[in-house]
Amino acid sequence: MPLRVTFLGTSGAVPTTERNPISIFVAREGDELLFDAGEGTQRQMMRFGTGFSVSHLFVTHHHGDHVLGIPGLMQTWDFNDREEPLAIHTPKGTRRQMKSLVYTLGNRPSFPVRINEVGPGDVAYRADEYEVRVFEADHDTRAVGYALVEDERKGRFDRERAEELGVPVGPKFSKLHEGESVELEDGTVVQPEQVVGDSRPGRSVVYTGDTRPTAATVDVVDEPDLLIHDATFTDDRTDRAAETAHSTARQAARIAAETGARRLALVQISSRYAGDVSDHVTQAxxxxxxxxxxxxxxDALEIPYPDAEE
Structure with missing residues (x-):
């Protein structure tokens, strides 16, 4: 089941000719989710071919470089005669600001829009096989981060062992894999644990938005497959990072090491580093x-299952 992350924008507050304000697009088996929507997000969606079928928009905070793309998206969806509902998740206490963005052109959208205020510890969205969790961010306004966390998957079915136990090929295989015991013709009962391995982890993607380094990022999920972390500055601006409630690349990397992350994407890059981000990578x-x-x-990443190489 594919899980794909596309970086629509990766800059800090000031865009550059190479980097758009921040926006992260996640596609998972037909679900299309958008995390933040800086200015120009809709053009980036067209440019990089993600499409516009977003069902949920998750906003980390209401600084302009994270939300100014929303009015344009709302207008484009209207022009395209969108009918599908949209859920917008926004930090607690920011509903009025979000309504202003949604209705900034003075028109009511032609499609249903639900605004959902969320706070640390909440599950912003629960789907059939995953959820989007909310965790605390440390920024200079109401701010949160989000973690997409898949459910554990069933263990692998040992067909060879099942056949050795006399289970006939067919529906009883499925019952065992679903956790039900089955009775054979001779009265023998085969239990699921005899032929099904331990449950296997799903995948997870953590996005911090703008933040100083926080323990909450470490605690939201163990060993994320991808951590997308604020890395506005390098070591030369550590004091500036603290003053402006951002992180350095090295600080982001320390958080990644603590979480046991498999990959670390450094984003929210200040325009002062427009020509060269090599120090970000080296320090991380x-x-x-x-x-x-x-x-x-x-750039787009396919997130494999943790056990894909086993």
Missing amino acids: RDVFHGEAFVPDDG
Whole structure:
């Protein structure tokens, strides 16, 4: 089942010719989710071919570089005669601000819009096989981060062992894999644990939005497959990062190491580093020994299952 992350925008508050304001698009088996929508997000969606069928928009906070793309998206959806409902998740206490963005052109959208205020510890959205959790961010306004966490998957079915036990090929295989015991013709009862392995982990993607380093990022999920972390500055601006409630690449990497993340994407890159992000990567790799990188706008990642190589 594919899980794909597309970096629509990766810049800090000031865009550059190479980097759009922040926006992350996640596609999972027909579900299309958008995390933040900086100015120009709809053009990035067209440019990088994600499509516009977003069902849920998750906003980390209401600074302009994270939300100014929303009015344009609302208008485009209207022009395209959208009928499908949209859920917008926004930090507690920001409903009025979000309504202003949704209705900024003075027109009521032609499709249903639900605004859902969320806070740390909430599940913003629960789907059949995953949920989007909310965790605390440390920024200079009401702010949260989000973690997409898949449910555990069933263990692998040992067909060879089932046949050795005399289970006939057919519906009883499925029952065992679903956790039901089955009775054979001779009266023998075969239990699921005899032929089904331990449950296997799903995948997880954590996105911090703008934040200083926080323990909440570490605690939201163990060993995320991808951590997308604020890395506005490098070591030369550590004091500035603290003053403006952002993180450095090295600080982001320390969080990644603590979480046991498999990959670390450094985003929210200040325009002062427009020509060269090599220091971000070097400093992150000093303390994090997984894959650390600064994505370019348009980069897309397929997230494999943790046990894919087993």
